[in-house]
Amino acid sequence: MSYIPNMKRKYPDHFYDQIRMEIAISQIQHDFRKLFPSIPEDQWPKIDQDISEWFLGEKFELEPIHDFWNIVGGFARGLKLKSLLSWVTAKNVIWTLEDVPLSEIQITWDFPGLEFMGKAPYSAKEVFNKLKSREMRERRNSMKEDSDLRSKKYSPRDQFPILLFHDIKGGVINQNPGYYVLEGNRRTVRAILFDKKRIASYVGRFKSTDDKWPEDYWFGTGILRDLIFLAIGYDKEEEKESFDLVRKFYQLVLRDFEVARIATIDRSFKNFERDERLLLDIMLEDLK
DSSP states (O other), X not given: OBSOTTSOOOSOGGGGBHHHHHHHXXXXXXXXXXXXXXXXXXXXXXXXXXXXXXXXXXXXXXXXXXXXXXXXXXXXXXXXXXXXXXXHHOTTEEEEEEEEEGGGEEEOSOOTTOGGGOSSOEEHHHHHHHHTSXXXXXXXXXXXXXXXXXXXXXXXXXXXXXEXXXXXXXXXXXXXXXXXXXXXXXXXXXXXXXXXXXXXXXXXXXXXXXXXXXXXXXXXXXXXXHHHHHHHHHHHTTOHHHHHHHHHHHHHHXXXXXXXXXXXXXXXXXXXXXXXXXXXXXXXHHHO
């Protein structure tokens, strides 16, 4: 099922999957609450509704689908330095919404207050058991107070599902199998502190047990343009070796990412400068 079954599809089908867009929308709605703490709680339904329709495009003067995934990438990688876009949009990763037992989750961030656990990742079950001990009572109470303060600082956001990757065999995110947090370590720790047994989660899994890394995910077209701009600079400065390295990297991107091929072939970039057009012609020759 898709949000937009009747829309003319310019990109591969997995970029139109309903659950992938649900995940992205949920993540942006969650992060907006941190970026705009002064907005009254009763205004968030209107903002959430707008965000949930960004993928449609025209109402917001956006290109359908294309600008939506670029926005998601800008938030995830550009603002938060996270690789969520790669996992969420990868062709070889399937997503489901589940209630996952906290005891099976691996926390992936060195969370403040959990220094006694050593370096992440560490087991939520072990965190729970240690914080339940008599020696940890004071620390546990202090962490609960701090968690409450952080939650009250913004409009409610704990209702948003966290994102997990189920590393079934191990060796993808860590050597050990388990459910690893891609987004939502704070919510996971809060659930532990307040004795929750399960947590709502979007769970990603490889389609095949032979897969080792996300494939054919959304490659931001802004990054493609940056590569072209970089190559132009090397070309003008007559740094042939550097130019060839960037060109080779662009060739790899064209080889591995369908969205890059589409963007390059139909010249999705807007307002080309003369030098960009000339260099793009070279890239198109590479693609042939």
